[in-house]
Amino acid sequence: MKNNSTPIASPKGVEDTESRNLQQATIYRILLAVSFVHLFNDSIQAVIPAIFPILKENMLLSFAQVGWISFALNMTSSVIQPVIGYAADRKPRPILLPLGMCCTFAGVMLLAYAGNYTLVLISVMLIGVGSATFHPEGMRVAHMAAGLRKGLSQSIFQVGGNAGQSLGPMLTKWIFIPFGQMGALSFTIVAAAGVAVQTYVARWYRDMLKDGYTFRKKSSVRKIDPARSKSILNATIILVFLVFVRSWYGASIGSYYAFYLMDNYKMSLDNAQVYIFMYLAAGAVGTFFGGPLADRFGRRNLILMSMVGTVPFALVLPFVNQFWAGVLLLIGGFVLLSSFSVTVIYAQMLYPGNIGTISGLITGLAFGLGGIGSLVIGNLIDYIGITKVFVACGFLPLLGLLALLLPDDDKLEEWAAD
Structure with a gap:
């Protein structure tokens, strides 16, 4: 009879073992599902810069007004x-996954019929709110x-978004040039598909939480040495600034380089969009290979190389012919976004x-600061001309030298392990 009592002492151990197993298994169907939704979400976001030439012509907008549209999208999607x-x-709130895509659906619908x-x-603010809702929980699902x-999961998740x-430039070529602003209506289908997939992912997310999955270890509430806390804060500020600079340069290409080519x-507008697509x-390819390259050369080193390595291509880009512009965009896009x-x-x-917090900070707030950069670039183009602005933007990646101030990988892994 005493043997019957032995299992009573083990539920805690069994529960811990099950929790560890839940956190160690790689669930590729969920990774692919959330990556596809990331593709849906960011392709809809790409509708906004893709429709800039149409809106600029139809509503007689200045470059500064175009910059304000980009600013509204980025700030809404990022600050939240x-x-x-x-x-x-x-x-954790799994329900936010489908709800975010519902908000995006409403934004796309309004954009198609927006008359002023x-x-x-x-409409772009609604799309921004939908994106802001998706990204933190989407990254938590990818992590889960x-x-x-972890590195592979981020590559799979992020390559979907990139x-x-x-697709934005090709949307201009295939949809907005032939159909105009009403072409945005077709993306309600994409948003509806995103709602369906997110509902499936949210159910899996909810079930994992019920089964005992946890993101936070008990040891994570430990008291951190003040000197280390200061070092972590400094590293965070540098990292956010580097993402800001990268986003600022990316905004100059994604939002305005088509106008430069024209x-x-x-x-022609449709041919110019092909160049943006190439970049x-x-x-996107660089994003996928970034994880393996970081494993080989180190995370800090890759951040440094991706920024500084872009400088030669960015500086030469405004002075070459059409053929070499395409080559430089291909190489520069791969290197920068790796x-x-x-x-x-x-x-x-x-x-x-x-x-969730730190993912929202890096992919959200830092990109919002990039939106400020887009606004500044639009205003500068109105005042000094597009050629001078692109020559100046070529120097931006030089700020990537600040990556030398980041803790190296050994220090980073030491902090993460403690």
């Missing part, structure tokens, strides 16, 4: 992200489904147990 991420770290500048701003393969962004090479598609997923992983290692 750390807040949602912080709340999700305290209490104010309605355009409201990764098991022990692939979606790369102005300097007398290129963004190369960036650090995209690596910066997220680096930040998550600075703050283990706060996946």
